[in-house]
Structures are given as structure tokens and as C-alpha cells.
Amino acid sequence: EVQLVESGGGLVQPGGSLRLSCAASGFTFSSYWMHWVRQAPGKGLVWVSRINSDGSSTSYADSVKGRFTISRDNAKNTLYLQMNSLRAEDTAVYYCARDGVGWDWGQGTLVTVSS
């Protein structure tokens, strides 16, 4: 069974940094592209970033380009999202997702950017 467990969310001040992790199990992590998607309170899903299976290629939504960095450690079966220069509008539940036949999702971790 595919399992994705996000962690690292919390309360951070504007301008601060946070690193999210997504621990994967139940599948061969190194074979799959992975994504981060966020959902602000009461709003829709917004794609944030993706990384290919070996970590050599990444892409980002314009809203986070230059501030967020996606990475992965295939030896640890873990996906990361380094978030810098955080803004109030980055407040959201952040989901990691496996790109297979459609996407499989974790349960999400809440990031709150507030002073």
C-alpha cells in the first residue's frame, strides 16, 4: 500500500523558513516523479513543484519560484520542500503526491505564516 506522510509544518513568521518532509513507503520511491501541492484554507488545490525520479529535473509554480526548493533523497525514501522568504499567502496545507497512474496523496501538513 502506498503511504506518504508529510511532516515539518507549523507556525512561522513572515520572511522565515521551513522545510517540509514527505516519507514514502509501500512502493519503489526512486522510480516515481513526485509533486508538492498546497491548499489554502477554504480554497482550491494549487500545484507547487515537481521533481523527476532521480532528482535531476525540477519545476515550480511562478508563485514560489526562487523561494522554494524541491529535493529528494532516494536512499531515505524522502521528498523535501525547502521554503524560504515565506509570506502570509503561503499559508496552506501542503500535500506531497506520487505521480503514477494519477496521483496518490499524503494527508498533508499545515503551514501557517503569521506574526
Next chain:
Amino acid sequence: SYELTQPPSVSVSPGQTARITCSADALPKQYAYWYQQKPGQAPVLVIYKDSERPSGIPERFSGSSSGTTVTLTISGVQAEDEADYYCQSADSSGTYQVFGGGTKLTVL
């Protein structure tokens, strides 16, 4: 930026058919996927590659594609189908992923 357009809401009575559309210029070139999301839960895939249904998803869920529009159809809607539904696809280059704004399905 590339956008997928969905109606904000659809309402149907139990047993009726609900149709939720999703439109964008690149849809003839890129597959569309549909996700169901209930309050406080993660999204769940209900249709992939425009019209394929994952195992475990009831047969009343189906998908179709015509030109720049894809449609999620739920036949014989049940109360448990009340949820937000999102279409998802990619831009024409396949580089950027995008979600529609979501459609709230209300079962009257």
C-alpha cells in the same frame, strides 16, 4: 498562466446525473485527471487519462473528452458523492501542472 475552468458549483437530487466540466486550450494534447475531496481529507483519484476509472471507484463515475472540454459524469448520484471535485492536467509542454478551481457538488 495556464488555467483549467470549472463551474464553482453543481447541484443534483439523489439518483440524478451530475456532470462537471473542465475546459482549457491544451486539453486535446494533455490527459485530464479528476479528484474527489471531502472536508478534512486528502484528494482521491476518481478518473485518470480522461476516462479511465481506478480500481475501487464505483462504476457510476465516468469521464469523457471532447475538444477543449473534459467532463466528469456521476450517474445515479448518492449522498456520499457530495464533495469538491477538481480536474487536473498539464500545460501543452507538460512542464507545469495545473488544477481547476474546483466544483462543489451538492446532493439536494
